[in-house]
Amino acid sequence: MSHPELANRFVEDGERAQWHDRSLWYVRAKRDRAAHAIPEWERLRELAAAIKANVRANLADYLERFEAEARKHGAVVHWAEDAAAHNQIVWEILRSRSVTRVVKSKSMLTEECGLNPFLEQRGLEVVDTDLGERIVQLRDEPPSHIVLPAIHLRKEEVGELFERELGTEPGLSDPARLTEAAREHLREKFLAAQAGITGVNFAVAETGGIVVCTNEGNADLGTALPPLHIACMGIEKIVPRAADLAVFTRLLARSATGQPITAYTSHMHGPRAGGELHIVIVDNGRTGMMARESYRQSLGCIRCGACLNTCPVYRRSGGYSYEAVIPGPIGSTLGPGRDPARHASLPYACTLCGSCADVCPVKIDLDRQLFHWRSDLVTSGLSSPRKRRASRLASLIMRHPRLYRAVAKLARVVAARAPGATSAVLSGWTVSRDLPEIPQRSFREQLEDLGDE
Amino acid sequence: MSDRAGILARLRAVAVEATPLPELAGDWTTSTDPAAWFGDVLASVGGDCRAVADHRALAAGVEQLCRKLAATRVVSEVDGVAGALGAGEGGGSVAPSEVQLAIVRGEWAVAENAAVWVSDAMVTERATLFLSEHVALVVDRERLLSNMHEAYERIDVAACRFGAFISGPSKTADIEQALVIGAHGPRSLTVFLVG
Numbered sequence: 001m002s003h004p005e006l007a008n009r010f011v012e013d014g015e016r017a018q019w020h021d022r023s024l025w026y027v028r029a030k031r032d033r034a035a036h037a038i039p040e041w042e043r044l045r046e047l048a049a050a051i052k053a054n055v056r057a058n059l060a061d062y063l064e065r066f067e068a069e070a071r072k073h074g075a076v077v078h079w080a081e082d083a084a085a086h087n088q089i090v091w092e093i094l095r096s097r098s099v100t101r102v103v104k105s106k107s108m109l110t111e112e113c114g115l116n117p118f119l120e121q122r123g124l125e126v127v128d129t130d131l132g133e134r135i136v137q138l139r140d141e142p143p144s145h146i147v148l149p150a151i152h153l154r155k156e157e158v159g160e161l162f163e164r165e166l167g168t169e170p171g172l173s174d175p176a177r178l179t180e181a182a183r184e185h186l187r188e189k190f191l192a193a194q195a196g197i198t199g200v201n202f203a204v205a206e207t208g209g210i211v212v213c214t215n216e217g218n219a220d221l222g223t224a225l226p227p228l229h230i231a232c233m234g235i236e237k238i239v240p241r242a243a244d245l246a247v248f249t250r251l252l253a254r255s256a257t258g259q260p261i262t263a264y265t266s267h268m269h270g271p272r273a274g275g276e277l278h279i280v281i282v283d284n285g286r287t288g289m290m291a292r293e294s295y296r297q298s299l300g301c302i303r304c305g306a307c308l309n310t311c312p313v314y315r316r317s318g319g320y321s322y323e324a325v326i327p328g329p330i331g332s333t334l335g336p337g338r339d340p341a342r343h344a345s346l347p348y349a350c351t352l353c354g355s356c357a358d359v360c361p362v363k364i365d366l367d368r369q370l371f372h373w374r375s376d377l378v379t380s381g382l383s384s385p386r387k388r389r390a391s392r393l394a395s396l397i398m399r400h401p402r403l404y405r406a407v408a409k410l411a412r413v414v415a416a417r418a419p420g421a422t423s424a425v426l427s428g429w430t431v432s433r434d435l436p437e438i439p440q441r442s443f444r445e446q447l448e449d450l451g452d453e
Numbered sequence: 454m455s456d457r458a459g460i461l462a463r464l465r466a467v468a469v470e471a472t473p474l475p476e477l478a479g480d481w482t483t484s485t486d487p488a489a490w491f492g493d494v495l496a497s498v499g500g501d502c503r504a505v506a507d508h509r510a511l512a513a514g515v516e517q518l519c520r521k522l523a524a525t526r527v528v529s530e531v532d533g534v535a536g537a538l539g540a541g542e543g544g545g546s547v548a549p550s551e552v553q554l555a556i557v558r559g560e561w562a563v564a565e566n567a568a569v570w571v572s573d574a575m576v577t578e579r580a581t582l583f584l585s586e587h588v589a590l591v592v593d594r595e596r597l598l599s600n601m602h603e604a605y606e607r608i609d610v611a612a613c614r615f616g617a618f619i620s621g622p623s624k625t626a627d628i629e630q631a632l633v634i635g636a637h638g639p640r641s642l643t644v645f646l647v648g
Contacts, residue, residue, distance in 0.1 A: 040479065053472045056469050057472055058471075059464050060464040063461065064461070079455070154629065208611070215624050215636065218637050221580070224580040224583055224584075235460065242611070260494055261567075261618060263620055263621050263622070263638075264619060267610045287464055290469070291463075
């Protein structure tokens with residue numbers, strides 16, 4: 001289904017839609033306070049963008065360096081062309097060590113690859129340990145936000161879920177007590193796990209280390225307890241130098257939730273004593289993205305979610321209306337990059353207000369990309385037929401001044417005699433807003449009158 | 454072609470405009486009173502900063518904390534503190550999941566975000582930092598820095614298998630954005646600034 005159709009469903013419950021909007025605006029406001037508290041904020045964004053640009057230009061070299069350094073620390077490095085190869089590699093590692101119980105911390109990459117269902121089909125228990133992720137996993141739903149996976153749910157719904165799944169008392173809706181119940185439930189899972197799977201926030205080329213950021217400490221428990229750690233990363237997670245982490249750790253949490261840094265920013269160089277560390281480096285369409293110049297910058301994304309929180313469309317339509325692993329402005333450019341036909345409506349889920357690009361900590365030109373996608377989709381015949389007809393008609397009229405004047409005159413006459421007619425033509429636009437009153441005389445006519453005087 | 458060779462070949466086939474790696478040195482925000490700054494930020498992320506004059510005052514502060522938390526299963530990895538308490542030494546006598554309070558040395562502290570750098574070298578078992586009900590970190594005041602740039606200049610992150618910046622206790626806001634302290638890990642984090 002297209003974004004407008006799914007968004008329509010979301011806004012049917014007006015009260016919930018407004019609550020969703022307010023929740024995200026609250027996070028956006030926290031981000032603003034955190035950003036404004038740092039006088040050098042804009043300088044940091046510029047540095048982050050420059051580092052990411054340098055990474056894109058030298059990514060093959062950096063990946064080789066990272067691999068060599070990581071191996072020196074005792075990590076095993078794997079490379080995966082696509083999601084299927086990634087899942088197969090992870091499965092082989094787990095199967096050959098007879099692992100049946102896995103704890104996972106948040107990783108949008110493994111969501112993208114569909115790792116959980118793949119492992120579950122093979123009889124493994126895979127437990128997401130981030131609280132929000134665990135909630136949506138128990139509901140058999142994907143995350144609706146990349147940083148706040150359960151932002152679409154009310155506490156009462158979480159209470160009902162926990163009553164059913166964890167046996168908490170009926171009617172419980174206090175976030176502190178629900179979190180406590182999840183803590184006990186997940187503590188057992190941590191202690192029983194045979195392997196921990198994590199994502200990677202940053203991979204440092206010069207040292208071969210990986211950095212994982214969480215607030216809950218779930219990635220740390222998941223890697224400190226079981227002997228086997230598998231870290232999955234997209235090729236774009238590279239930063240050249242350890243010192244670059246200063247720039248990114250200053251930007252990431254402030255942009256995401258308005259915190260000065262995540263509670264835990266963990267650096268791992270090699271496996272823990274007596275354990276194993278496997279790093280899986282995944283392409284899955286990223287080299288293709290690199291080849292398209294107009295969209296290349298989106299590879300710099302550090303998955304902070306700031307563009308989602310600020311987006312007027314995301315806030316009012318919810319994560320599921322995008323039907324993509326990553327929703328919001330960044331998802332609306334990544335989605336079509338992966339499958340233009342399937343995600344053709346996403347670049348239109350945008351008012352081109354540019355707020356996303358303004359808050360992006362790595363200065364991705366998101367609004368420009370979404371605009372560019374529209375022209376690409378029209379050129380490749382993937383935009384909706386109605387939009388194409390409308391664009392062709394508008395183009396024809398705009399290119400012929402006399403025709404333009406005649407049509408404008410006709411519109412004014414029709415509007416004066418039958419006010420409902422123009423609204424009918426623009427039915428999609430006028431569902432929830434009125435057209436401004438159309439003046440009886442055009443600007444040109446009024447100007448000519450002035451000239452006569 | 455292997456997946457590795459394919460990925461690298463595709464990346465090298467794309468001509469991306471070369472741009473230099475930027476210099477990171479800069480006029481980054483510092484403070485004349487980093488201890489006050491650190492304390493304020495730590496409080497804002499749910500932690501508690503205690504300034505103590507010397508190691509004797511530290512021992513007294515830790516004892517007071519133990520009483521406040523009613524903690525009897527205490528593990529100390531800081532010289533001079535464990536003895537005073539008669540608690541387990543080196544984390545060996547109490548299983549990490551049973552520890553009520555772990556006292557660990559932090560190597561550096563950063564004022565702008567109340568982060569304390571703790572590495573493998575400071576703990577017998579890494580899990581202690583995350584499984585304990587409460588954690589106290591001990592940092593020398595002279596190792597308090599203003600910002601993350603200063604921290605990464607001084608820390609060799611690759612020197613240890615594991616090192617983490619820890620800023621406040623474990624937390625989550627995943628249910629209706631309501632902040633809850635003590636998600637999976639410690640329910641409180643106290644930092645003793647010594648000196």
